[in-house]
Amino acid sequence: MSVPRHWRESVKRYRLIGSKCKACGKVHYPExxxxxxxxxxxxxxxxxxxxxKIYSYTIIxxxxxxxxxxxxxxxxxxxxxxxxxxxxxxxxxxxxxxEIGMPVEIVLRKLFAYGESGIIVYGYKFRPVLPIx
Amino acid sequence: MxxxxxxxxxxxxxxxxxxxxxxxxxxxxxxxxxxxxxxxQVDALIVGNMSSGNFNDQESLGSLIADYAGLGNxxxxxxxxxxxxxxxxxxxxxxxxxxxxxxxxxxxxxxKMTDVVGDNATKILANAADRExxxxxxxxxxxxxxxxxxxxxxxxxxxxxxxxxxxxxSHKNAVHNKYAMxxxxxxxxxxxxxxMVADPMTLMECAPICDGAASAIITTKERAREYTDTxxxxxxxxxxxxxxxxxxxxxxxSMKATVTAANDAYKQSGLSPSDIQTVELHxxxxxxxAIGLEDLGFAERGKGARFAAEGQIGIGGKLPCCTxxxxxxxxxxxxxxxxxxxxxxxxNLRGEGVxxxxxxxxxxxxxxxxxVSVTILGRG
Numbered sequence: 001m002s003v004p005r006h007w008r009e010s011v012k013r014y015r016l017i018g019s020k021c022k023a024c025g026k027v028h029y030p031e032x033x034x035x036x037x038x039x040x041x042x043x044x045x046x047x048x049x050x051x052x053k054i055y056s057y058t059i060i061x062x063x064x065x066x067x068x069x070x071x072x073x074x075x076x077x078x079x080x081x082x083x084x085x086x087x088x089x090x091x092x093x094x095x096x097x098x099e100i101g102m103p104v105e106i107v108l109r110k111l112f113a114y115g116e117s118g119i120i121v122y123g124y125k126f127r128p129v130l131p132i133x
Numbered sequence: 134m135x136x137x138x139x140x141x142x143x144x145x146x147x148x149x150x151x152x153x154x155x156x157x158x159x160x161x162x163x164x165x166x167x168x169x170x171x172x173x174q175v176d177a178l179i180v181g182n183m184s185s186g187n188f189n190d191q192e193s194l195g196s197l198i199a200d201y202a203g204l205g206n207x208x209x210x211x212x213x214x215x216x217x218x219x220x221x222x223x224x225x226x227x228x229x230x231x232x233x234x235x236x237x238x239x240x241x242x243x244x245k246m247t248d249v250v251g252d253n254a255t256k257i258l259a260n261a262a263d264r265e266x267x268x269x270x271x272x273x274x275x276x277x278x279x280x281x282x283x284x285x286x287x288x289x290x291x292x293x294x295x296x297x298x299x300x301x302x303s304h305k306n307a308v309h310n311k312y313a314m315x316x317x318x319x320x321x322x323x324x325x326x327x328x329m330v331a332d333p334m335t336l337m338e339c340a341p342i343c344d345g346a347a348s349a350i351i352t353t354k355e356r357a358r359e360y361t362d363t364x365x366x367x368x369x370x371x372x373x374x375x376x377x378x379x380x381x382x383x384x385x386x387s388m389k390a391t392v393t394a395a396n397d398a399y400k401q402s403g404l405s406p407s408d409i410q411t412v413e414l415h416x417x418x419x420x421x422x423a424i425g426l427e428d429l430g431f432a433e434r435g436k437g438a439r440f441a442a443e444g445q446i447g448i449g450g451k452l453p454c455c456t457x458x459x460x461x462x463x464x465x466x467x468x469x470x471x472x473x474x475x476x477x478x479x480x481n482l483r484g485e486g487v488x489x490x491x492x493x494x495x496x497x498x499x500x501x502x503x504x505v506s507v508t509i510l511g512r513g
Contacts, residue, residue: 009265030266030378056287056385058279059332060271064256067271075272077280077380085380087267087277100287111269123269 006121013123016106018084020046029084050106052080052126057090057098066112074098078126092127103129134231138357138364138513141170141350142476147314147343147464155189155245158346159198162472163241166348170360175350176235178202178209181222181242182468183499185211187257189248198241208235215261216417217499218242219471220372220506223349227370230351237356242472243346254342258467261500263378275339275418277379277501279331282420285386286333289435291423293333297324298441299414299422300337300461306448307458309487312473314343314464324419338419340465347472349479357513363483364513368492369398372506379501388502391428398494398507399430406430409509410490411481412452413474415498416459422446425496426454429507453488456481471497475508482512 011017018029023040029048034041057076060067067073074090076098090098091109104126113120143165145158153161159180167173180194191197195209214221219242226240246254255275259268262277285291301321307313319337327337357364375390376382382389399405406429416422423437431452432440440446446454457463457477460470474495480486481493495508 030263036376036381056280056284058272058276058283058334059329060273060276061328061332062255062273062275062330063252063271064259064268064273065252066256068252070271073271075270075276075280077284077385087263087270087272087378087380089270089272100283112271121269125270 003119006119014108016048016050016124018046018048019043027082027084029080029086048080048082048084052078052104054098054100054102054104055079055085056100059095076126078104089125090127091125105129135233136354137227137230137351137367138354139349139351139367139475139479139510140357140360140364141166141172142348142479143169144312144347144473144476145345146312147345147466149247150344151247153344155185155191155243156197156201158245158344159241159243160202162243162346162348163198163202163239166239166350170350172237172350172360175204175207175237175239177207177229177238178204179222179226179229179238179240180209180211181219181240181471182211183213183215183218183244184257184260187260188244188246214504215499216465216467217471217497217504217506218468219347220495220497220508221471221499221504223471223475223508224370224372224506226351227367230353237350237352239348239350240472241346241348242469244466244468245344246342246466247344267378273331275334276331278418278420279334281379281385281501282418283333285420285424288386291435291438293325294321295438295442296338296419296423297321298438298446299416299419300324302441302446303416303455303459303461306456306487307462310457310463313458313462314341315458315462334418340417340460343464343466345464345466345469345473347469347476349472349475354513365479365482366511366513367508368402368404368511369507369509371397371401372504373397374504375502377500377503386424388424388428388498388505390502390505391425391496391498391507394505394507395429398509402509404492404509408492409452409494411456411478411488411493412454413478413493413495414454414459415496416455416461417465417498421498429494429496448487456487471506478510482510
């Protein structure tokens with residue numbers, strides 16, 4: 001697999017950078033070049049905070065090729081504070097205690113690797129918001 | 134616009150035929166349909182297929198299948214819309230005939246999925262979603278549907294037991310279908326106790342990975358009577374798309390592409406849901422059956438599973454669904470499925486099926502509802 005394919009997405013995946021429509025103000029994640037709401041092509045980068053709550057989730061027991069190493073793992077649709085929903089894995093959590101509405105926050109994690117000597121792809125995952133001690 | 138009719142249908146048995154290749158199966162179903170129409174040539178071949186490049190390292194399917202079917206240098210190409218490729222190819226075929234571009238068209242759906250093994254097939258199927266922003270997170274296609282299912286159960290307070298009515302019904306209907314992959318009945322307990330694939334979705338709520346090919350020959354309604362006494366009329370054919378990602382939908386418990394394609398097909402046909410007597414639902418997952426019934430206008434929001442659990446989708450029920458076993462039990466060779474649905478509806482309308490119907494509907498979904506075609510067929 002070529003490096004540029006993942007390199008070109010890396011900043012967006014590491015820092016949750018999407019886009020904001022300069023015409024109507026709508027924010028998007030993933031980034032878009034045309035606003036689906038008003039068709040404007042005047043968009044700017046938009047940094048999402050990375051806080052949200054679980055809209056729905058699943059626990060994957062039969063993973064696609066390349067993800068066997070972390071089975072079973074949780075995946076979720078997370079509704080961000082800014083309103084957009086992102087698809088993500090959940091991490092650092094008790095699989096038995098996940099529920100819809102649970103507050104979560106972004107963390108940077110390894111997603112998968114192309115074999116033992118291939119590139120390692122990193123990206124966001126979300127974890128339950130830790131209580132402040 | 135010319136009215137379009139189906140004059141020939143054919144398919145291969147669905148399963149894991151290790152001795153048959155992609156081209157073997159596509160040629161077999163193409164000729165079965167041409168024999169049914171009593172013809173030995175068509176003007177164009179349109180192929181529905183999701184992922185031959187990944188499953189079989191083979192592209193150029195228009196050429197490959199036309200060549201090996203002995204059809205010569207006709208017009209031939211492939212149409213792709215993930216698991217909805219078959220329905221998309223049929224829609225393209227209808228456009229080709231209705232426009233007057235071609236007189237007689239063969240639409241063949243084919244998928245040979247078992248040339249790869251296990252989790253590689255799971256990865257290829259996940260290509261139906263957004264690879265860079267959904268599948269990259271290790272979320273299988275079942276996983277995406279499981280998240281839709283959990284939200285549906287949460288929003289409408291639906292029990293998993295009610296959703297089990299879809300696989301139970303499909304298995305019951307597959308028993309009489311000699312082309313079906315699983316010809317045995319199952320009970321609700323078997324579905325509930327089957328292994329977890331993506332919580333809350335268990336194995337027996339999911340359609341199998343398998344191989345198959347199915348074909349339909351279409352021509353103008355006017356010409357159809359020259360070939361057959363039992364033409365099936367295409368009353369409506371529509372395909373719509375929605376966002377590629379589930380995360381970009383206003384709601385995940387309804388598929389906008391189904392709603393809009395159905396409205397379009399109803400409008401073309403001048404019919405409404407109450408005129409439809411049988412439905413081939415895209416029951417790749419139990420949840421898709423429930424949402425499909427609601428989006429097509431047969432059940433109220435949140436009541437699709439109850440509608441099925443009350444026995445209304447059985448043969449003899451108010452609205453027989455998946456009458457030859459659906460995706461769950463007939464099998465779901467992805468790019469071929471839309472064509473299996475068309476030929477099963479046609480059998481019922483020709484009086485060769487299991488339901489006596491004047492009018493039926495087929496819904497074929499690609500991705501998580503990102504491409505949906507709706508076809509309404511009627512007795513000629």
